[in-house]
Amino acid sequence: MTSISTRRKTIALLVCDVPMKEVVAEHGEYPKIFHDLMRKSLPVELGWEFTMDAYDVVHKMEYPSEDEIDSYDAFMYTGSAASSYADLAWIHRLIEFTANLVRNHSKVRIFGICFGHQIVSLALGGTCVKNDGKWEVGPTNIRLTDMGKVVFGLGDELNIQEMHQDHVPFVPPGFHLLASTDVSMNQGMVSTFGTSYHYTPTVESRSNLSPPSSSPDSSPESISLSDIQIITIQGHPEFTRQIVSTMTAKRASQGIITDALKEDVDRRQDALGDRVYGDGEVVGRVLWKILGV
Template sequence: MEMPASISLESRLSDTISPSYKRLRLAILETDPELVTVCGTFADLFKRLFANSTTEAEEQTEKVILDIATFNVVNGSYPEPDDFDGILVTGSRATAFDNDPWILKLVEYIMHVHDSSSARLVGICFGHQVIARAFGGVVEENSAGWEVSVTKLRLDEEGQGAKLFPEAGPEGELRLQQMHRDHVAVPPPGMHVFATSERSPVQGLYKEGKVLTLQGHPEFNEEVARSSVELRIVSGSLSEAEGNDALARVSIQNHGADVGKAVVRFLVGVV
């Protein structure tokens, strides 16, 4: 299989990498490659998130460098799991509980990665939902409606403290940009739910050494989030009142960059 060019988030080092550096290989599975936000594709947003996050992990004083390759899974392009340390499934306008052929293939692939490789799975929004589906969770349209803009999440003991998100607030709160109507209504067996919100009971899933997912969008900055809200107001998906409420919260400081750091810690094996 011909591999796409790898993209390093730091300047290319020589072929002989200093032993103080650890290179991690991350595959981004693009589940909506034709969607271009005001700041680029979903893959572009994740590359910026990881570049702007402090990508240092406490592993024998090693500094982490991420090499990223992208794959258009809608068109059937997939990485060999053993070629990567981590595989991230992006957000999408698609519905995770639909039975489109490419979604069914993605569900199959997720199960294969989990059962047959050491690659760690990361899912964001649609990625969170489709990973939950793959392992027996229930994904459906949320009867409570859309959840958009900066939203407070409540973390349990495993989610806060030194385990996953030490950067969370003193009361175990994590704030993230949200943009979804569907949600995970019932978590899959064997997955730990570490975060909830008022509208969504399953905001984050964790399985040690295997899976880390979040319903929110750590990769969204204010510009992307604002544009997404405005598009949904224009389309009628959000009422004027809902849209105004979302726009009032879109600039609230959130933990997106901290989640970027947490993903790196997870890929390295620190958590």
Template sequence: MKSPLRIAVLECDEPIGRTKEKYGGYGNLFKELLQAGADKVAAKDGVKRPALDITKYDVVNTEVYPSLENVDAILLTGSRYNSYDNDPWILKLVDFTKQVLQQDRVRLIGVCFGHQIIGRAMDVKVDRSDKGWEVSVVPVTLTEKGKALFGIEHMSIHQMHRDIVYVYPDSVEKLGHSDRCEVQGMYAKARLITVQGHPEFSADIVSELLENRHDKGIFDDAMYKDGMSRVQKHHDGVAVGAAFIRFMLED
């Protein structure tokens, strides 16, 4: 894929509070992650740093989408919404994702809700987990493919979800699993890469989400305290961002 890499970020939600004040939209969070990933690829792989051309689309409120001939990759962000619901904007997003899957040039990246939307578009079960919420920094056991793609033996990554992809589509390679989620990432060479976790999140962002959901009664005291006890732990977000860049560069 030629430089600059033209990446369209489909914003499937917007941040809250301090995070919104700092970043505006989730597209800016992913821009920061991908730039850090490009830096890491250049430093670690000894290659010229790829230039990035990142555009953002609010698919919830405006339902405007990029033209596929003008982009090289589509990234679907996380969201507070349920990936299995049938709201008109969600159905439109699933249909658009299917269009991307039906061609072979533009590549797909999915994060959390975006990971689940890709699973839904590939006709596997996406629903509420029977194991409850998975929050804050969580260890993920990587497959051999996951280790190779992310360049690490063990992964820790921020999580904020209770919906999951239940099974892997037949056409993808498995990237890893956690205690509460069997499908932590999917990969198909030069086609798609997804993660259930949030590589773009930081301790500050997740702390604010934990506080907000605790205040609203979504998280009880025990879940809130458990999440806060792990929120400052090391996480491998930039390694995931670098894997996204390598994925876009692979032949």
């Protein structure tokens, strides 16, 4: 019989922002929002439990110690209103921590969401830039690559909530592309244990980056979910339609996005019906499977 101690997973949540006050009032801060997604996507009948420890990497620049890192099964990165390429001390520290995490703690998995996707890129041979003023907002169909179809167990598309105008313009060396849209080519990526990464933890180390000439050799059929060390998503599987509708209304009122875009997002939200996460719970379930649950 499996002992009780092996039926628990531990996740370190690197909290990179606080949502706008209207979202916090209705749905809580990021630790609750992410905990809600992971709880809802964890099948009760499997008998697993989990602990999620939140670290404020912005205001407290708070991280587990080197000795504590390996006690976690995964590190999950939240989104942020900040730009991942901004010249801010806490962002530089987060990128450096990410490179160290991968280089020196090779058994720990990394789940990067939106801003986290971009931070992983910056730490491991990629970049992030503003996407010429192009926004992706609300439930968005992203086109799955062959690798994406294997990872998510779906057909051609995944519907995910989006809220970004920065993007990762190419796939860093050692990563496989999961999905694309016409607006943002890199909608997510994975890499496997044993990958030789290109470490770029500082601004100087990224000064002469260019897209890799080829993709990793492994075919999708040769990779199981248990092989995945890093998975990133440009969208927000943790956001419900209510959260994004609140954010969209606020940003339209501030003139950050147009009224026409808000109306288009509202139409797409209505089309989700009672699927409040879109395919967000599918993503959550895949994260659990990567952890062996």
